[in-house]
Amino acid sequence: MTKTFTYDDVVRYLYSETTENENDQIVEALALDDDLMNFYIDSLEIKSQMNKIVRNPTDRTIGQVLRYSQQFSPKRPTALSC
Numbered sequence: 079m080t081k082t083f084t085y086d087d088v089v090r091y092l093y094s095e096t097t098e099n100e101n102d103q104i105v106e107a108l109a110l111d112d113d114l115m116n117f118y119i120d121s122l123e124i125k126s127q128m129n130k131i132v133r134n135p136t137d138r139t140i141g142q143v144l145r146y147s148q149q150f151s152p153k154r155p156t157a158l159s160c
Contacts, residue, residue, distance in 0.1 A: 081103055081107075083103070083104055083107045083111075083114060085114075085117050087100070087104060088104065088108075088114060088117055088118050088121065089121060091104045091118075092118070092121050092122065092125060
């Protein structure tokens, strides 16, 4: 039986969230399906561009975080909420 792979499967493959067996099957599916291969290539490019995005917090935001963190004593463990 031949498994049909979706774009979601390709994204999982792109982010190494698939098993070795799935990897082999997806690679084969990419070789046989032009639409899937085009989606994979486009997704690779988007991932590459997203990895280049750098976000820096403003000085105001950094100050707010530091002021907030100073409310807590380093000797007292912070309670974790579940």
